[in-house]
Amino acid sequence: MIIFTYDKTFDGLLSCVFFAYEQKKFPDFILSESDQKPLFVDEQYRIITEKEKSLRVWKALEKKLSKIAQNMMLSVWLSELPETEMLLFRYIRKNIDHPEGVEMNFGDDDVLRIKEIAQKVAKEAEQLRQFVRFQETADGIYFAPVSPRYDVLSLIVSHFQSRYAGQPWIIYDTNRNTGLYYDTRSVVEVSFSQKDLSDLRLGVLDEEKLSSDETFFQQMWKEYFKSTTIKERINLKLQRQHMPRRYWRYLTEMQ
Structure with a gap:
């Protein structure tokens, strides 16, 4: 051998x-x-x-x-x-x-x-493009925690660079404790401490870390999601097929 x-x-x-x-x-x-x-x-x-x-x-x-x-x-x-x-x-x-x-x-x-x-x-990469949800932080950076099954951040970075070219953002893989930070010019790899990582895995940033408008916008989005839902047509099995449950933690509308 x-x-x-x-x-x-x-x-x-x-x-x-x-x-x-x-x-x-x-x-x-x-x-x-x-x-x-x-x-x-x-x-x-x-x-x-x-x-x-x-x-x-x-x-x-x-x-x-x-x-x-x-x-x-x-x-x-x-x-x-x-x-x-x-x-x-x-x-x-x-x-x-x-x-x-x-x-x-x-x-x-x-x-x-x-x-x-x-x-x-x-x-997995395609689903992640669909299910990333950014939260605006107090310092003006749009932050999105994710937990993909595979290491696919490199496959989605060009999509978000193109779509959100004018705003700084971080997409952070909590499974691997590594993320990508875009400052509107280039992308660099970043990582957080284990203490910060434990908080990030909860999927929701503390209110003091969010911008003054972010909490309001999140609440509006939840209300919109709720108001457009037709209770008689809820099909949880079909919903999980199109929106796997493992993504729900980081989806504003599912919290």
């Missing part, structure tokens, strides 16, 4: 691919340093991330794969599923080794799984 350990980055994964072909050593598991290791290991290698080597692997893939397939790979990476590393490693290896590549061979289990995960990640 051969194990690779790496730094849990996409460049690190591509560096694992480079090492495997360079040394003719192909792993049974690719794990981070903190992951639990199997009991019986024949060989273990710690792979150092090297940008130059990862770039060489990616350039080789660009020659073999369409843009759609490349984006699917990146979406699978953002899923953060336990199977991600070895699934992507096998997919990359099959495309490198096969003269024509295998990206359209949906009879292959790995190709099919790549497509399935990529579709789930894309759906």
